[in-house]
Every structure is written in C-alpha cells, then in structure tokens.
Amino acid sequence: LQAAEMQGIRLNVDDDILSVRLPALLLKKTRTEGFKFLQPAIHAALKQYAEQQNLPHFCECTICIEHIYDRCLPIKAVRDYDNLELKAVIDVIATFCLTDDTGALCDSFQTTRFGYSSSTVITVMPKNCFSAWLSTPKLAENRPPLFPKNT
Numbered sequence: 001l002q003a004a005e006m007q008g009i010r011l012n013v014d015d016d017i018l019s020v021r022l023p024a025l026l027l028k029k030t031r032t033e034g035f036k037f038l039q040p041a042i043h044a045a046l047k048q049y050a051e052q053q054n055l056p057h058f059c060e061c062t063i064c065i066e067h068i069y070d071r072c073l074p075i076k077a078v079r080d081y082d083n084l085e086l087k088a089v090i091d092v093i094a095t096f097c098l099t100d101d102t103g104a105l106c107d108s109f110q111t112t113r114f115g116y117s118s119s120t121v122i123t124v125m126p127k128n129c130f131s132a133w134l135s136t137p138k139l140a141e142n143r144p145p146l147f148p149k150n151t
Contacts (some may be wrong), residue, residue, distance in 0.1 A: 007023060007038070009023070009045045010066060011046065013049075017124070017126075018124045019121075019122070019123045020093060021121050022089075022120040022122070025067060025069065025079075025118045026089065034072050041094060043092050046095075048140075055096055057097050058106075058124060058126065059105060062107040062108070063093075063107070063108045063109070064109045064110075064111070064124075065109070065123075066110075066111055066120065066121040066122075067079075067081075067111070068112075068118060068119045070118045071114040071146050098124070099126065113138065127134060
C-alpha cells in the first residue's frame, strides 16, 4: 500500500465509474519484469479502497484506457497499443470489480493524448455511460503537472 501511495496510484469512483490513474505509461510487453513492482501496488490500492468504500461491480462494461504522453516528448515516443502491458493491469482490476473480462461482457477503448506529464488512466464504466464519457472533454491537457518534474 505504501508503494501505491509513493508511486502516485490514484483511484476514484464517481457515479459508478471507476478510474485508476497510474503516474506512468504502461510498459512494453517485452519488459514485463518491470511491471512486477506495479502490479502489487495496484492490487493493494484497490483492496484498501474496497475495504473503505464500495467499488462498483460490473457485469457488462466498457474499459477505457487513456495513454497520456508528456507533451514535451517527440511524436515517435508514442507506442503501438498492442505493444503495451495492459492485460496484467486489467486482470488486477477484474479481480475487484468485473464479473469477467471476456470480450463477451467487456468492450474496450484506447486513446492517446498529450498532457503535462505522462500517465495512464484506466476507466471502467457501464456500457451505457461510454458515449457520454467519450464526449466529455478530458482536462489533463489543461492542468499543471501533479508532481513537479524535478522531484
């Protein structure tokens, strides 16, 4: 849990929509050994949240993944979606709030945008909320960084 706090993993539930913010881009699949430090931290953060407040449970849902790149990075820094270690993160989230992460029950959406710092935001919502979520402006581009770059 301390690792989750130190790494800046943030959870939010609003109107039965779960958002998990990871303060970094997802690693490449070829570097899964690097993901091992993050997986237990996400698990601990979700477990603590579930103990303190109710996490929504989804039978059918849409999972939205926002890959937010620091706007100072060159465009060639943007990686292919299929090269990112996403499955392990979804598996941890599924443990706490999905009936199953099968394609029969879960739709998925990925997008890339630029902001003040690199991060990954995974949002899980009922399928009927996706259209409204998609049309809502995302504010990461307009806010200052959550952590100064020199810390």
